[in-house]
Amino acid sequence: MKPFKMAARDAGGQDTLVEIPGRERTVFIGEGYCTIIAGPCAVESREDYLEIALKLKAMGAHILRGGLFKPRTSPYSFKGLGRDGLAIMVEARDITGLPLISEVMDVRDLDYMCEEVDIIQIGSRSMQNFALLEEVGRLDKPILLKRGLAATIEEWLLAAEYILNSGNPNVILCERGIRTFETYTRNTVDIGAVALIKLLSHLPIIVDPSHATGDWKIVAPVAKAAIAAGADGVMVEVHSEPDRALSDGKQSLTPDNFRKLHEQIVKLALLDDKIVL
Amino acid sequence: MKPFKMAARDAGGQDTLVEIPGRERTVFIGEGYCTIIAGPCAVESREDYLEIALKLKAMGAHILRGGLFKPRTSPYSFKGLGRDGLAIMVEARDITGLPLISEVMDVRDLDYMCEEVDIIQIGSRSMQNFALLEEVGRLDKPILLKRGLAATIEEWLLAAEYILNSGNPNVILCERGIRTFETYTRNTVDIGAVALIKLLSHLPIIVDPSHATGDWKIVAPVAKAAIAAGADGVMVEVHSEPDRALSDGKQSLTPDNFRKLHEQIVKLALLDDKIVL
């Protein structure tokens, strides 16, 4: 018997389709849709963020990402603009009409983040921060739950179960690579997990090839693989000038490379009759 | 500086295109082609093997696989028909015209295997059997080199280097999953490695989703992901009656499921303008 219950696919059950209300139209993540989340790793300045947001909108991205609180391994690294950056993201939404996703690491930030952000992201380091899971389980907001760096598929679904069990049915899973012995790529995308989640659970699943690989040169092939394996979308990092990025520039696509990837994803999605609005 | 030399992609160099002479026509593995290898895990009986071989030919497989010497973790498991099975494979080739691939584990089996088999497979457990690598490096036969269960990409390319350096340029790499902490699938397909190999090396690379996942239910999505990520083909296990298989039935597709997968692979290959003869 599976230890997860509410997250489990059951015989006659339907797939969860998460609705994200947008300014112009509702964005969907789940069966039948192919959804593309894009943006820079961190919000770094107003000018840069608004510029990239407009470009991404023009190129077909559905949701804007942006890090405000960056979980950094070292206390001496750039940690994000925090609350100050939130206003920039909100402005970008006002201009583009695209919904926003951003990570929350601290339960004490939930209240005000919730007022503005359209999807709350739980990062891989917080996947088993059970207090945080229970709190976001009480929200009326979609939650994107990244897989922990060394979390089994079962532990991941049980983390989702915490949220579901606290009352929030709108959980989106995000595979972002697991830690293995291989060091040529930052992490190893578990492409089989994408297929397996579709068998085990009714929850939507997307893939983040940027954090998973840590290398922009293989982001596009891995993103395409994700869609071919059945993922409901991807989340990719795009930066106007990756070499200037304060964090994770090495893994960011240029707008031009994003455009090419977007075209390829659309073709793949259409093969499977998915809607890529 | 990369420690591999002959396996490394260099500036103006061309991709290796491996030619496998067949009875009816030449089969290619490498850039521009999408090649499908199929067959049961082990050759078990003449009737079964000829039956599945004919079906696979009819459904579009390019190369027939079949295990004669199965590397089994336990000394008490079925180890294959050995030399006796070879005649069955040869008969299947005579009937179908498809070239044959089979694994060799012992240098002492190379001589007679070489006379009949069209591609010599080096299994994951033998990836660092350096004596074997040097011997197959002296052959005039294509070699399919599976990645070791815990081999880094660099170690894998250096194993290829052993073969190339011994004089045999016709090496095909095969990603077959790496060992990680995740136990829901047997191994974890390193889809990023497929993309990375394309950047680092001129050698063709295919993926074996059957051994990698150990679960037929996710073989098709992982095979599709492999093609989308840029692999030059796949090697899948197909058994007329998986439940009756003496080894690895759990991971074998039925002929009907293979047919469906084949159709989807053809569509994916055509998106990238690849030839799927």
Next chain:
Amino acid sequence: MKPFKMAARDAGGQDTLVEIPGRERTVFIGEGYCTIIAGPCAVESREDYLEIALKLKAMGAHILRGGLFKPRTSPYSFKGLGRDGLAIMVEARDITGLPLISEVMDVRDLDYMCEEVDIIQIGSRSMQNFALLEEVGRLDKPILLKRGLAATIEEWLLAAEYILNSGNPNVILCERGIRTFETYTRNTVDIGAVALIKLLSHLPIIVDPSHATGDWKIVAPVAKAAIAAGADGVMVEVHSEPDRALSDGKQSLTPDNFRKLHEQIVKLALLDDKIVL
């Protein structure tokens, strides 16, 4: 150059010796001492906890452990008595005079936990809960920082750096096994890490063989190995009746087995001229 600074051993520097004020006497963790922390996984009832606490005191344990908030993979598992259990632990300290250690997972629990608990434990799932690290960095309390399940030695020392950099110099590291492909034991104790930490850092390090192995039958040999490798102590789970434990009974020693282990640890510590009060 090492990315950690305050955690790094420097040429002429001294080892950190953490002092834990007790009711009867001060307990030390660090160079020259061998310190034994013991107790049940979770505080389950007043009677049981006081009983085992008295036994452990009599057998030579230096510090009492007890879980109040258990980080459980499933939302349906026993999660500990929470704040109610704290009174029980305090009563045990009053009776035995031994200092207390307990885990805090939620920043909102720090205030009242701090008033009573003598060492705050940061569990492996919280090792990169940076908000929590910064908060405990502002406390005037020793912090025991467990290594994350998939944390590298560098990431672990950088997590310690967060605490040190926030102003709290009293950090004790605790190796508790890492996640590997091996499933016979729950995790794999990284015994080399114990030796390496002694080279890289001035911070004390202990080992938790109970969580690391998940199997009481190998707790004693692993605990002995830890001391022989240079660890400054061990933290072991002991339960009066392991079969009745609500969590982790399988890995708990009986009081009798703890007594035997304690004798062996004393002998090993004396070989290295360490004080085992």
Next chain:
Amino acid sequence: MKPFKMAARDAGGQDTLVEIPGRERTVFIGEGYCTIIAGPCAVESREDYLEIALKLKAMGAHILRGGLFKPRTSPYSFKGLGRDGLAIMVEARDITGLPLISEVMDVRDLDYMCEEVDIIQIGSRSMQNFALLEEVGRLDKPILLKRGLAATIEEWLLAAEYILNSGNPNVILCERGIRTFETYTRNTVDIGAVALIKLLSHLPIIVDPSHATGDWKIVAPVAKAAIAAGADGVMVEVHSEPDRALSDGKQSLTPDNFRKLHEQIVKLALLDDKIVL
């Protein structure tokens, strides 16, 4: 039910005690003994090998190690003196009276190696070279079977089973570190596996801290941990001038450091009433 049979400890059964006939006296590996194997990674020159052999004999080593065929990841690395080096090892045995251990990777080398070497070592890369296992299973020689880099404990015991089942009862297991995500040390010594093997099997087990850690600075603490955890001995690399070694100098002890380690191992062995001749 355990899949291994002949390797399994059974209720009333006795531990295997391997006898290695020496020129001066018989050396034992197994319960009740603590046996120390030492020597350079590779035999490099007659002068160096005889010099270190004499030193090791004087300092209490029981068995001499020396690599003749080095399994090297790159085809361009020094691969050992091969058959030429065997005469040097034999001369060292004539002078010191110590038995010899050396690795065989190729079934075609077994015949002449067997005539001279006292223990045949199967390296980690060959742990599942089943043809080789079956051949050494037919020998009348002790076999030291190293654990594969990513082999589970069960796979390792099944590899031993291949040898036992082929007729050779004299198998010594050797833990040499497993591959994990941690890269600070070359591999991660699975100290729990040492304790577990003692529960699961009657076969002796030793630890190779040199290859496991790849860093001489932590060889001694890990070797001590191995003995404390119940290992029947250790195999350590010692080189007169590690900086000059053609392979693995970084992990080799100087003779002086070996002397210190030997003294500490003797003390630990005596604590457990083991014979360190």
